[in-house]
Amino acid sequence: MGYLLALDQGTTSSRSIIFDSELNLVASAQRPLPIHTPQAGWVEQDAEEMWAGQMATIQEVLSRTGLLASDIAAIGIANQRETTVVWHKKTGKPIAPALVWQDRRTQAWCEAQAAMADTVQQHTGLRLDPYFSASKLVWLLEHVPHAREWAKAGELLFGTVDTWLTWQLTRGQRHIIDVSNASRTMLMDIHSGTWSQDLCTAWDIPMGMLPEIVPSSGALAHTAAGLLAAEVPICAILGDQQAALFGHACEQAGMAKNTYGTGCFMLLNTGDTAVQSQQQLLSTVAWQQHGQPLQYALEGSVFMAGAIVQWLRDNLGLIQHSGDIEALAASVPDNGGVTLIPAFTGMGAPYWRADMRASLHGLSRGSSKAHIARAALEAIALQVADVLSAMQQDAPQALTELRVDGGAANNDLLMQFQADVLGVPVLRPKVTETTALGVAKLAAMHLGFIQAQDSAHLWQLEREFVPKMSASERDSHLQRWQRVMQAMLPL
Numbered sequence: 001m002g003y004l005l006a007l008d009q010g011t012t013s014s015r016s017i018i019f020d021s022e023l024n025l026v027a028s029a030q031r032p033l034p035i036h037t038p039q040a041g042w043v044e045q046d047a048e049e050m051w052a053g054q055m056a057t058i059q060e061v062l063s064r065t066g067l068l069a070s071d072i073a074a075i076g077i078a079n080q081r082e083t084t085v086v087w088h089k090k091t092g093k094p095i096a097p098a099l100v101w102q103d104r105r106t107q108a109w110c111e112a113q114a115a116m117a118d119t120v121q122q123h124t125g126l127r128l129d130p131y132f133s134a135s136k137l138v139w140l141l142e143h144v145p146h147a148r149e150w151a152k153a154g155e156l157l158f159g160t161v162d163t164w165l166t167w168q169l170t171r172g173q174r175h176i177i178d179v180s181n182a183s184r185t186m187l188m189d190i191h192s193g194t195w196s197q198d199l200c201t202a203w204d205i206p207m208g209m210l211p212e213i214v215p216s217s218g219a220l221a222h223t224a225a226g227l228l229a230a231e232v233p234i235c236a237i238l239g240d241q242q243a244a245l246f247g248h249a250c251e252q253a254g255m256a257k258n259t260y261g262t263g264c265f266m267l268l269n270t271g272d273t274a275v276q277s278q279q280q281l282l283s284t285v286a287w288q289q290h291g292q293p294l295q296y297a298l299e300g301s302v303f304m305a306g307a308i309v310q311w312l313r314d315n316l317g318l319i320q321h322s323g324d325i326e327a328l329a330a331s332v333p334d335n336g337g338v339t340l341i342p343a344f345t346g347m348g349a350p351y352w353r354a355d356m357r358a359s360l361h362g363l364s365r366g367s368s369k370a371h372i373a374r375a376a377l378e379a380i381a382l383q384v385a386d387v388l389s390a391m392q393q394d395a396p397q398a399l400t401e402l403r404v405d406g407g408a409a410n411n412d413l414l415m416q417f418q419a420d421v422l423g424v425p426v427l428r429p430k431v432t433e434t435t436a437l438g439v440a441k442l443a444a445m446h447l448g449f450i451q452a453q454d455s456a457h458l459w460q461l462e463r464e465f466v467p468k469m470s471a472s473e474r475d476s477h478l479q480r481w482q483r484v485m486q487a488m489l490p491l
């Protein structure tokens with residue numbers, strides 16, 4: 001008894017991580033999660049494969065530690081957000097593959113809804129964009145044969161990945177979504193934390209298929225009898241980026257983190273105020289602890305970060321492993337004039353151009369794969385610089401540090417360049433499983449293992465990257481990036 005099991009269901013992999021009651025990391029298990037791109041702009045995952053992989057990691061981490069299910073005091077779930085699953089209530093079978101957050105097939109639908117953009121922003125804090133679940137849900141209702149008729153008859157259920165995992169963990173007893181995940185559907189009123197009847201009516205979405213919105217912590221559910229050797233309570237659920245914000249102990253307004261995973265997600269805690277962005281950023285629910293008011297964040301979402309490295313690895317074969325990019329990029333002193341605009345799935349914040357596609361600029365006869373590798377890492381950091389600059393206009397308190405995590409945050413060259421182009425120290429913690437730590441901590445707080453005032457001490461610095469670049473060099477990087485970006489924006 002007394003251990004916490006965090007499920008971190010990301011786009012790249014499913015992970016299960018066990019922490020002890022003081023939140024020391026005990027063990028973890030990981031399974032890659034395949035991604036399918038059957039058409040340009042389409043990005044899918046198999047929801048059943050996702051669940052099977054997640055369950056396998058639970059069993060693996062338990063058997064590796066020798067712990068029993070009865071030793072686990074609580075499960076916390078952190079998940080890739082927006083990804084949309086629709087399944088049959090009776091059989092639990094998905095009606096189609098999960099439409100992943102990166103999927104852009106609903107671009108035309110979003111364009112057709114343009115007149116609703118302001119209403120959407122006022123109600124949900126979001127931009128009308130294919131990124132969010134609502135357009136994906138409408139697409140499934142319109143394109144899967146019989147889907148709308150089944151949905152109207154109450155035979156289908158919708159969920160984001162937390163809903164799907166909880167449904168599986170409880171063997172269909174609980175159909176719930178935590179409020180942070182619900183805030184990413186483009187169907188929730190961000191101020192009240194309830195489903196927007198107006199938006200559901202406008203888009204003909206039967207509200208009966210929507211899950212119950214619950215706080216991010218509490219006695220939310222428990223695993224079904226027979227699934228594990230004991231029934232384990234589920235005490236915390238958060239979208240993975242909100243979980244990382246919590247894991248970084250950014251619990252006070254004004255604190256920010258950036259996660260470098262498949263995409264990059266910078267979140268700034270704005271306390272109990274849902275800031276209406278003037279800079280094309282998103283307003284989102286950070287979390288709601290049991291019995292507490294909603295807390296909010298401003299978010300800049302970048303669609304391609306570590307995924308650029310995966311593209312260089314899998315599509316171009318420039319490297320064998322993601323981690324190899326650092327040595328390749330470090331083998332040249334600079335980018336040799338090469339700029340990569342990574343709009344593989346359009347550009348997210350602050351551009352929001354679903355119609356844009358990626359390009360390589362400034363290639364010469366002397367350009368090598370090392371220059372492209374360097375341009376790729378720089379593109380990750382420069383997108384983050386764009387987001388930070390937008391954020392500072394919305395919430396003008398100066399950011400004095402940036403806490404980082406995610407797979408690509410292990411790349412020292414990238415982190416140094418990030419500190420250089422931001423002009424702000426970049427702080428990498430000892431526990432880089434920040435997402436898992438965040439949701440485990442939220443569960444631990446609910447159980448009383450951890451007190452709010454102890455939270456900050458759980459975050460420990462591993463390395464600080466101090467800006468070293470001269471102001472003129474920084475300006476020249478930022479200006480060149482902007483010049484190329486503006487030139488590549490479709491008319």
Ligand SMILES: Nc1ncnc2c1ncn2[C@@H]1O[C@H](COP(=O)(O)OP(=O)(O)O)[C@@H](O)[C@H]1O
Binds near residue numbers: 306308
């Ligand atoms: N050393 C590295 N340098 C750059 N990118 C990396 C490195 N290691 C991993 N990555 C990238 O990080 C991503 C995986 O990070 P992770 O935080 O596990 O992502 P997610 O939570 O989205 O599944 C992959 O896209 C991978 O290419």
Ligand SMILES: O=P(O)(O)OC[C@H](O)CO
Binds near residue numbers: 082101241
């Ligand atoms: O899979 P990740 O960790 O890159 O996170 C995906 C985000 O939640 C998408 O909004």
